[in-house]
Amino acid sequence: MSVKRRMLWIGAAALPLHNLTRVEAIKIKPERNVLRFLLGLGLVAFIYSVTDWAPVLVLLIIMVVYFVKALIAPEKPVLVVETAGGSLVLVTLPSVDELRGIAGQIVHAIDHPEAEFTAHVHQLNNYNGPVFNQNGGQNTGIRL
Numbered sequence: 001m002s003v004k005r006r007m008l009w010i011g012a013a014a015l016p017l018h019n020l021t022r023v024e025a026i027k028i029k030p031e032r033n034v035l036r037f038l039l040g041l042g043l044v045a046f047i048y049s050v051t052d053w054a055p056v057l058v059l060l061i062i063m064v065v066y067f068v069k070a071l072i073a074p075e076k077p078v079l080v081v082e083t084a085g086g087s088l089v090l091v092t093l094p095s096v097d098e099l100r101g102i103a104g105q106i107v108h109a110i111d112h113p114e115a116e117f118t119a120h121v122h123q124l125n126n127y128n129g130p131v132f133n134q135n136g137g138q139n140t141g142i143r144l
Helices: 034-050 053-072 095-109
Strands: 003-006 009-010 011-015 020-028 076-083 087-090 133-135
Touching: 003 095, 020 095, 034 053, 076 095
Parallel strands: none
Antiparallel strands: 003 009, 009 011, 020 076, 076 087, 087 133
16 A cells, blocks of 8 residues: 555555545454354254254354354454545554554645655455455445
8 A cells, every 4th residue: 555646555446635534443343143143043943843963963063163253253453444435445454553553644645745655554364355345335345
């Protein structure tokens, strides 16, 4: 990610600095959907009522592993960059403090037209692919 000539570049996306409405370093909690787990338990109970116990046991083990994995997943530090047009870009590093430093550089560049910088964002272990997320009106992007 870099700022050059009043543009914030994140990957191939170019965002005009004057169009930014929010720059924030936060931690995002992973989705821990208890309702989905309970619905899965209901499905397991239904399958148990119409079939043998072996497939039910396999489904139950898979569900418990999935739910425990979701419960122990750590929060992910992200830098949120939002534009006046409703686009939202997320990048990540292992530390929120590093992201706060980058956020400060972006805010400084907004107030100082001559400011330019380059920062390297690293990919965390993310099973969804790239840790770059851009969404807007028609694009939902990659869920972190």
